[in-house]
Amino acid sequence: MAKPIAIIAGAGPGTGAAIARRFARAYPVVLLSRSQGSLDPLVAEIEKVNGGGSAVGIPTDVTDKASMASAMDKVRERFGGGDELVVAAAVYNVASKFTRRPFLEQSEAEFMNSLEPSIKGAYNFAQATLPLMKGQGKQQYPPTLIFTGATASVKGGSGLAAFAMSKFGIRAMAQSLAREFGPQGVHVSHVIMDGVIDTEKTKEYSKDIPDSKIDPAGIAESYWFLHTQPRAAFTHEIDIRPYVEKW
Amino acid sequence: MAKPIAIIAGAGPGTGAAIARRFARAYPVVLLSRSQGSLDPLVAEIEKVNGGGSAVGIPTDVTDKASMASAMDKVRERFGGGDELVVAAAVYNVASKFTRRPFLEQSEAEFMNSLEPSIKGAYNFAQATLPLMKGQGKQQYPPTLIFTGATASVKGGSGLAAFAMSKFGIRAMAQSLAREFGPQGVHVSHVIMDGVIDTEKTKEYSKDIPDSKIDPAGIAESYWFLHTQPRAAFTHEIDIRPYVEKW
Amino acid sequence: MAKPIAIIAGAGPGTGAAIARRFARAYPVVLLSRSQGSLDPLVAEIEKVNGGGSAVGIPTDVTDKASMASAMDKVRERFGGGDELVVAAAVYNVASKFTRRPFLEQSEAEFMNSLEPSIKGAYNFAQATLPLMKGQGKQQYPPTLIFTGATASVKGGSGLAAFAMSKFGIRAMAQSLAREFGPQGVHVSHVIMDGVIDTEKTKEYSKDIPDSKIDPAGIAESYWFLHTQPRAAFTHEIDIRPYVEKW
Amino acid sequence: MAKPIAIIAGAGPGTGAAIARRFARAYPVVLLSRSQGSLDPLVAEIEKVNGGGSAVGIPTDVTDKASMASAMDKVRERFGGGDELVVAAAVYNVASKFTRRPFLEQSEAEFMNSLEPSIKGAYNFAQATLPLMKGQGKQQYPPTLIFTGATASVKGGSGLAAFAMSKFGIRAMAQSLAREFGPQGVHVSHVIMDGVIDTEKTKEYSKDIPDSKIDPAGIAESYWFLHTQPRAAFTHEIDIRPYVEKW
Numbered sequence: 001m002a003k004p005i006a007i008i009a010g011a012g013p014g015t016g017a018a019i020a021r022r023f024a025r026a027y028p029v030v031l032l033s034r035s036q037g038s039l040d041p042l043v044a045e046i047e048k049v050n051g052g053g054s055a056v057g058i059p060t061d062v063t064d065k066a067s068m069a070s071a072m073d074k075v076r077e078r079f080g081g082g083d084e085l086v087v088a089a090a091v092y093n094v095a096s097k098f099t100r101r102p103f104l105e106q107s108e109a110e111f112m113n114s115l116e117p118s119i120k121g122a123y124n125f126a127q128a129t130l131p132l133m134k135g136q137g138k139q140q141y142p143p144t145l146i147f148t149g150a151t152a153s154v155k156g157g158s159g160l161a162a163f164a165m166s167k168f169g170i171r172a173m174a175q176s177l178a179r180e181f182g183p184q185g186v187h188v189s190h191v192i193m194d195g196v197i198d199t200e201k202t203k204e205y206s207k208d209i210p211d212s213k214i215d216p217a218g219i220a221e222s223y224w225f226l227h228t229q230p231r232a233a234f235t236h237e238i239d240i241r242p243y244v245e246k247w
Numbered sequence: 248m249a250k251p252i253a254i255i256a257g258a259g260p261g262t263g264a265a266i267a268r269r270f271a272r273a274y275p276v277v278l279l280s281r282s283q284g285s286l287d288p289l290v291a292e293i294e295k296v297n298g299g300g301s302a303v304g305i306p307t308d309v310t311d312k313a314s315m316a317s318a319m320d321k322v323r324e325r326f327g328g329g330d331e332l333v334v335a336a337a338v339y340n341v342a343s344k345f346t347r348r349p350f351l352e353q354s355e356a357e358f359m360n361s362l363e364p365s366i367k368g369a370y371n372f373a374q375a376t377l378p379l380m381k382g383q384g385k386q387q388y389p390p391t392l393i394f395t396g397a398t399a400s401v402k403g404g405s406g407l408a409a410f411a412m413s414k415f416g417i418r419a420m421a422q423s424l425a426r427e428f429g430p431q432g433v434h435v436s437h438v439i440m441d442g443v444i445d446t447e448k449t450k451e452y453s454k455d456i457p458d459s460k461i462d463p464a465g466i467a468e469s470y471w472f473l474h475t476q477p478r479a480a481f482t483h484e485i486d487i488r489p490y491v492e493k494w
Numbered sequence: 495m496a497k498p499i500a501i502i503a504g505a506g507p508g509t510g511a512a513i514a515r516r517f518a519r520a521y522p523v524v525l526l527s528r529s530q531g532s533l534d535p536l537v538a539e540i541e542k543v544n545g546g547g548s549a550v551g552i553p554t555d556v557t558d559k560a561s562m563a564s565a566m567d568k569v570r571e572r573f574g575g576g577d578e579l580v581v582a583a584a585v586y587n588v589a590s591k592f593t594r595r596p597f598l599e600q601s602e603a604e605f606m607n608s609l610e611p612s613i614k615g616a617y618n619f620a621q622a623t624l625p626l627m628k629g630q631g632k633q634q635y636p637p638t639l640i641f642t643g644a645t646a647s648v649k650g651g652s653g654l655a656a657f658a659m660s661k662f663g664i665r666a667m668a669q670s671l672a673r674e675f676g677p678q679g680v681h682v683s684h685v686i687m688d689g690v691i692d693t694e695k696t697k698e699y700s701k702d703i704p705d706s707k708i709d710p711a712g713i714a715e716s717y718w719f720l721h722t723q724p725r726a727a728f729t730h731e732i733d734i735r736p737y738v739e740k741w
Numbered sequence: 742m743a744k745p746i747a748i749i750a751g752a753g754p755g756t757g758a759a760i761a762r763r764f765a766r767a768y769p770v771v772l773l774s775r776s777q778g779s780l781d782p783l784v785a786e787i788e789k790v791n792g793g794g795s796a797v798g799i800p801t802d803v804t805d806k807a808s809m810a811s812a813m814d815k816v817r818e819r820f821g822g823g824d825e826l827v828v829a830a831a832v833y834n835v836a837s838k839f840t841r842r843p844f845l846e847q848s849e850a851e852f853m854n855s856l857e858p859s860i861k862g863a864y865n866f867a868q869a870t871l872p873l874m875k876g877q878g879k880q881q882y883p884p885t886l887i888f889t890g891a892t893a894s895v896k897g898g899s900g901l902a903a904f905a906m907s908k909f910g911i912r913a914m915a916q917s918l919a920r921e922f923g924p925q926g927v928h929v930s931h932v933i934m935d936g937v938i939d940t941e942k943t944k945e946y947s948k949d950i951p952d953s954k955i956d957p958a959g960i961a962e963s964y965w966f967l968h969t970q971p972r973a974a975f976t977h978e979i980d981i982r983p984y985v986e987k988w
Contacts, residue, residue: 103423104377111370112367119366123358124355127351130350131351155422156418156420159427160423161420164423165366165419168418172416173411173412175403176412177350178403180350180406
């Protein structure tokens with residue numbers, strides 16, 4: 001029987017990469033991201049550290065149904081189709097487009113586009129992964145689907161209508177799927193990132209205060225911990241923030 | 248100078264009609280709904296009770312940009328264009344499509360369609376009405392934009408992913424617009440209907456317990472009250488439920 | 495049959511006085527406050543404006559069981575005991591002691607004292623008024639019990655542990671009583687004041703920005719509106735803030 | 742330099758014992774509970790499994806200032822006083838008294854008594870442990886203070902006013918201390934137990950559905966995980982429930 005796998009959507013540098021590294025210590029990981037270029041070094045790094053065959057990067061636009069279907073075809077080619085393909089963990093970490101702009105200056109196209117990743121992407125990802133999780137129970141840990149949220153998952157903001165709609169929406173989906181699939185043994189969680197994540201892009205932000213940005217490795221440990229919880233003690237939602245964050 | 252008007256989207260029978268009747272006691276009302284058939288009797292009733300000229304029904308698909316634009320053209324034809332057109336109150340009461348179905352049985356088309364009313368419709372409506380509200384201050388009450396929510400605005404449910412995404416999304420928009428337009432003097436509110444509303448469609452539900460469904464006239468009074476609040480005491484969110492509701 | 499009355503605890507200057515004035519337009523009002531001195535001018539004002547016999551001030555420490563009992567004895571003397579005494583509305587507006595101090599510098603006595611008003615006082619007040627509200631139904635509006643909250647009802651703060659415990663606690667009581675007494679027809683509500691209230695004490699705060707503090711008369715209208723809601727459309731919780739407030 | 746210790750208040754059978762066992766794998770543990778009888782077998786078990794010297798049970802009424810002070814004296818006798826005494830983790834797991842009774846049937850004494858554990862006890866415990874946590878930074882994990890919550894921490898209930906006030910209050914304290922001590926490097930968390938915990942007392946409840954009660958060992962792992970989070974990725978609040986729980 002094939003080994004269960006983990007799938008991470010939004011496996012770009014930063015949080016996604018850290019999550020990928022963490023789950024790769026236990027499972028072969030499938031990494032989805034728009035560009036091959038951002039996947040290659042991560043796959044190489046994981047394969048080198050963990051030994052061959054443990055990571056595969058598939059350039060995918062998860063908001064596009066055909067692209068997502070094609071990605072799953074490649075997953076089946078690699079890890080086996082039918083009943084032998086088991087998803088131990090799936091992480092939806094695709095960023096919602098953040099734009100803080102006066103509402104009346106946002107065109108319909110701009111507004112709708114910024115909602116696509118969270119809504120259609122999350123739909124596509126959950127549709128593709130949940131059927132490979134249900135009714136398992138033979139794995140070490142309950143199958144787990146985790147969505148990445150943000151401060152704007154629970155609080156709207158001036159100029160942030162589209163972004164907040166995306167993130168509130170993801171949270172609504174996570175809660176709804178948790179209530180539907182929890183009783184079937186699937187662990188669905190939502191993680192609220194309440195602060196700036198420490199990545200290459202944010203390196204100048206608050207750089208004089210040590211640990212004042214969220215550490216991607218710390219995020220990855222939290223995601224991994226959620227995955228390891230037994231079904232008699234599931235956590236649905238956690239917040240993550242640096243110790244100095246105002247909230 | 249033209250008299251300020253109220254615009255109600257989702258002015259079908261039930262809640263929308265009750266809100267329309269209430270606001271028509273103070274303003275000429277523009278009623279938007281998909282079908283002319285549901286608008287005609289309401290317009291007739293309001294005009295009869297309140298005297299001529301106080302209600303106009305415009306069949307409109309608010310989720311369609313062109314249809315919404317056409318409706319606003321008709322509003323300008325009737326009530327004047329340019330600076331003389333003032334919106335005192337706008338109510339977004341378009342129902343989100345409620346379907347409780349297993350997530351994996353929902354097609355992408357079905358899922359996305361059910362999100363349209365709340366997302367694109369709310370966007371179109373807010374875009375059309377807010378510019379006619381800003382910087383007024385000469386009216387009796389601050390200009391007001393109210394969104395109708397539901398239990399699923401704050402709580403996801405099994406089989407309700409799409410509906411909850413719609414309603415969480417509307418709430419995100421309401422909060423974001425309140426934070427952006429509040430300081431400009433516009434009152435943006437969100438109302439959580441936590442129970443079954445008493446309409447023709449629901450008349451069999453819990454019919455043996457008096458007042459066990461939400462009374463549309465009671466809803467309308469709450470919306471009207473929100474509109475009358477001075478800017479020194481704005482309420483952003485209220486819940487409405489019958490006294491016997493479990494919550 | 496005796497006319498139903500309204501009882502306001504915390505009827506000092508500012509919010510309490512405004513609420514008293516508003517309810518006095520419909521009911522004889524009983525005003526409870528620690529000092530006779532703060533009650534006298536308010537009683538005189540209300541009696542003058544509304545005609546004789548409509549207000550009575552009773553110096554009371556609601557956190558003291560005996561003092562509260564004594565107050566209720568005086569109410570019965572004035573308005574009749576037994577079944578003829580009917581409370582139409584009761585408002586618990588006693589301020590929780592606000593102290594922002596480092597937690598480790600707060601003595602046990604100080605900490606516990608600051609909790610008394612909300613906990614023991616709210617208990618005493620609800621115990622005294624609810625039995626005079628139940629099973630009425632013959633009044634114009636459902637009997638109503640309203641608790642005043644604050645930002646700290648839903649959000650703790652650095653140095654604010656005692657104050658937040660008070661206000662979270664009041665909210666817990668309001669929710670619990672709403673769920674218990676709602677089905678009996680009693681309307682229990684909680685109002686979150688999210689901003690600085692415009693009183694004599696706060697007159698210097700933000701004085702250059704018009705309407706930037708919460709208007710007590712606006713608060714009073716909201717409390718009155720809650721009271722008038724029919725049991726088929728009860729609101730349990732509202733927030734109130736000035737249009738310029740950051741939240 | 743002395744080894745840092747962990748202190749668990751409410752270390753009775755069930756959750757407290759499971760937490761004690763988990764933290765005893767890393768630290769000497771101090772167990773506080775009202776009765777020596779419930780402490781003895783736990784201490785014996787931990788000392789046997791982990792090797793000598795790792796657990797001490799001190800019968801303590803944490804709601805009593807003198808009793809708590811006496812307990813801390815014993816801790817200092819055993820583990821050293823002054824700067825050498827370092828608390829790595831403190832867990833406040835004292836149960837709030839659960840009574841579901843009609844509000845009007847609850848005497849003042851009963852009502853106030855049921856609040857004592859959460860309010861005075863939590864105050865005493867935080868006052869005693871926080872000074873031994875601040876400014877450490879030399880330990881493997883940031884010093885951690887965790888409070889145990891319940892469904893009633895976020896939702897009042899009919900007949901549950903006192904219990905909900907206790908639990909809302911604890912949550913207010915946890916949030917306030919997190920905002921005050923977080924920037925000093927102390928990790929303050931709150932855990933919402935949303936379901937029945939699997940203990941000797943609850944063994945008959947839902948016994949035919951496997952894993953339908955919260956597993957104390959699962960709780961303990963979650964508390965331990967919170968403790969291990971780096972200060973760049975603190976979680977303040979988590980919920981824990983069984984996969985079959987309705988919520």
